[in-house]
Amino acid sequence: MTRLKLGFVGAGAINSRLMPHFLVDDTAATVEVIGVCDPVLPRATAAAERFDNCKAYDSLDAMLADDRIDAVTIGSPIGLHYQQVRAALIAGKHVHVNKTMTITTDEADDLIELARSKSLVLLPSPGEMLRPHNRRIKELIDTGEIGQLSWAVCGAAFGNYHVAEPERQGHDATTNVDPTWYFKNPGGGPLYDLTVYSLHGLTGILGPVKRVTALSGTLVPQRSLNGATVDVDVHDNTVMLLDFGANKFALAYGTAAGNITPGVEFDFSGRYYGTDGEIIGLELNGEPFDYEGRTTARQAPDGGIHPNFGGNELILPHTTEGHWGLQELHVFEDIMQMVDWVRDGKASVVTAEHARHVIEIIELAYLAAETGQTQALRTQF
Structure with missing residues (x-):
């Protein structure tokens, strides 16, 4: 080819x-x-x-x-x-x-x-384990740098970002893309749209989830989109408790507002707490940890301080300098993982089996919230 x-x-x-x-x-x-x-x-x-x-x-x-x-x-x-x-x-x-x-x-x-x-x-998508800092976090935890893992937390707040996107503000076919579906079933809401990133990173680092329970509902029943009122029929406020086995737990959220890290819109990389230390964002026990490409990331305008944006987008495998000023670098990388797999037979760490496991977490979280019963997962990756 x-x-x-x-x-x-x-x-x-x-x-x-x-x-x-x-x-x-x-x-x-x-x-x-x-x-x-x-x-x-x-x-x-x-x-x-x-x-x-x-x-x-x-x-x-x-x-x-x-x-x-x-x-x-x-x-x-x-x-x-x-x-x-x-x-x-x-x-x-x-x-x-x-x-x-x-x-x-x-x-x-x-x-x-x-x-x-x-x-x-x-x-x-999303290929969160393509990110060097996530691979390094996994290594730090696996080698006991924070002792025994106790618990972790990650997630994202929905906010109003889709409504404000420039592709939705105009009056012609290229600038009036309708965001209504984000607030409708099937497929809308923060879990499928945003928390999915956190869950891919969390499970890529800690492994498959064994059980899930959750509280979930619709906090904001109506949204204003370009002057029109839209009834929200998805859950926009969900908090999940995840059991990884061996008494290791995590909290993951997809909420209408609020993030665990002040000033960060999406807390995809999360926080990991162990018996001898903690990993918060790109820091181990309050000090930056090293990972592949960190020097390049630190030279970006944002200083490489945001795990999932800015300089840390520039160190994905296919992100050469010609791409640096463009958007959605992480999704572009996922597409190129497919390209390499098809053209060169180079299998990716990004797999449909991992995506299926994250989908089951979301699906069973909604079921747990509806029934009040903890749900056991059947999938692995």
Whole structure:
């Protein structure tokens, strides 16, 4: 294979931020974007015009019928992911899917088996264990640098950030992307959209969860979106207790407001407390710990002090200098993990099995909150 032929499913906020990465010389040498589909055809057309020989489609079926396309990256609302990934796999396409891969564990089972049966790569975001600091945190805990792990905490607060995004403020097809789905079932709410990052990092560092219990509900029943009132039918305020076995526990949250670290909108990397010390963000017992790429991260404008943003985005494997000024570097990295897997047979640490485990945590947390009963997980990774 010379260049992998890629199609974008969705031309909304996330994919519009990702497409410029594929115009950078090093990426364009390995990936050719030849298709974009979106139900708003002018949006797909505007995106396709960025690339040579790229066609716009107003339906997924039409794009999947294009035999030139080897793989797709799916950046549509989460509630659509299962059916769209399944259609792409049936069409023989390799798939990267933005978080979260599916809503239910059974859906994830189906996609994993389908990809396996057709020898196709299925790679879901978020790839939190691609981050050097998360790998280093795992190593520090595993080697006893904080003694025996006692508990951990991580999560994210929903806030109003989707409403304020620039892609949603205008009046034409490229700037009036509707954020309503974030507040609707299926697939809306902070767990599927934000806490999923925290759970991937937490479980990548500590391993699979054995049991989950939770409290959950809707705190803000109505939202104002560009002058319109939207009824919220998702839970926007959830706190989970996770049992990793051997009396090691964690708290993970997806809430309407508030974060454990002041001034940090999303506390994805979390805090880890042991019998002989603690890891908070990028510090071990109050002092910065070293990790691969830290020197480069510290040279960024933010000083490399934010675990999941700024300088620490610049040290992901495929983030060369040509990408530094672009957005969504972590999602771009996940797409390139799929590209390497398909082109070179280089398997990634990012797996659909890990994503399925996180999906089961979320699904069972909602069930635990509804029933008042702790739920046992069946999946591993």
